[in-house]
Amino acid sequence: MNTARQMIETWQHVFKLDPDRTIGERELEAVCQSGTNAILVGGSSGLTYDNTAELLERISRYKITCALEVSDLAAVVPGFDLYLIPMVLNTPDPAWIVGQHRAAIERYADFIPWESLIAEGYIVLNEHSTVARVTHAETSLTPEAAAACGHIADKLMSLPVVYLEYSGRFGDLETMAAVREAVGHARLFYGGGIAGAEDAARAAGLADTIIVGNIVYQDLDRALSTVGAVKARSV
Numbered sequence: 001m002n003t004a005r006q007m008i009e010t011w012q013h014v015f016k017l018d019p020d021r022t023i024g025e026r027e028l029e030a031v032c033q034s035g036t037n038a039i040l041v042g043g044s045s046g047l048t049y050d051n052t053a054e055l056l057e058r059i060s061r062y063k064i065t066c067a068l069e070v071s072d073l074a075a076v077v078p079g080f081d082l083y084l085i086p087m088v089l090n091t092p093d094p095a096w097i098v099g100q101h102r103a104a105i106e107r108y109a110d111f112i113p114w115e116s117l118i119a120e121g122y123i124v125l126n127e128h129s130t131v132a133r134v135t136h137a138e139t140s141l142t143p144e145a146a147a148a149c150g151h152i153a154d155k156l157m158s159l160p161v162v163y164l165e166y167s168g169r170f171g172d173l174e175t176m177a178a179v180r181e182a183v184g185h186a187r188l189f190y191g192g193g194i195a196g197a198e199d200a201a202r203a204a205g206l207a208d209t210i211i212v213g214n215i216v217y218q219d220l221d222r223a224l225s226t227v228g229a230v231k232a233r234s235v
């Protein structure tokens with residue numbers, strides 16, 4: 001049985017599906033059978049127990065690893081293969097770094113499947129995203145400041161994942177390269193604005209794992225083309 005860390009080590013490409021958005025059966029089947037390494041269920045608003053449980057039940061019909069990215073305790077559903085726990089590194093508000101986490105652990109310590117949890121050091125950089133607004137993230141970081149966040153996560157906190165998050169738009173290449181340079185032990189996830197094969201290949205050149213979200217709901221064919229673009233790099 002693989003540990004949580006071993007599981008994420010194999011991820012090159014991940015689709016992120018939002019329980020608060022609608023996806024048809026044909027589209028869900030195409031996403032799950034696309035050759036992606038995993039489905040990450042998550043979003044920064046509108047998640048409920050019911051819409052999360054329903055999406056998990058639908059994804060579970062396919063043979064694909066399915067992880068929940070926990071953003072709201074009310075929407076934690078048992079049955080996922082993994083639970084990814086974001087900790088936002090570039091916010092001045094400790095609630096989004098450790099505060100909510102402490103409250104959750106105090107309350108549910110006896111029920112937490114620790115071996116299935118993976119902490120993610122988030123660096124949130126698109127000022128227009130919901131996640132930036134909700135977490136009061138300091139999004140106007142220089143490449144050096146973003147890299148410092150990467151060093152903190154990678155070397156001081158020994159987090160297994162650093163997540164460079166531009167949700168909604170493609171990232172700044174200089175910043176991505178600086179964070180890449182800083183992150184050695186952790187797996188570097190990149191997400192934001194990947195709208196087709198070309199973006200996917202560019203992001204995969206700088207990150208270990210790329211996360212593709214919005215385009216699934218806007219243009220399925222372009223979304224599916226991102227899988228081949230990433231896998232082609234490793235042959």
Ligand SMILES: CC(C)=CCC/C(C)=C/CC/C(C)=C/CC/C(C)=C/CC/C(C)=C/CC/C(C)=C/CC/C(C)=C/COP(=O)(O)OP(=O)(O)O
Pocket residue numbers: 018042043044045069070071072073076077078079083085086087088096097100101102104105108111112113122129130131132134135165167168213
């Ligand atoms: C089975 C079982 C009992 C499991 C137990 C699991 C459990 C209860 C664990 C508890 C342990 C724990 C430490 C929990 C953490 C609790 C918690 C709520 C922490 C806060 C996490 C956090 C920092 C959230 C902020 C928002 C965020 C970073 C969300 C990540 C997802 C994201 C960025 C989605 C992008 O959203 P999108 O919909 O695309 O929106 P925008 O583009 O507009 O941003």
Ligand SMILES: O=P(O)(O)OC[C@@H](O)CO
Pocket residue numbers: 016165166167168169190191192193194211212213214215
């Ligand atoms: O939705 P997009 O912009 O593809 O971003 C993916 C993911 O990083 C969002 O958390």
Ligand SMILES: [Mg+2]
Pocket residue numbers: 167168213214
């Ligand atoms: Mg988004």
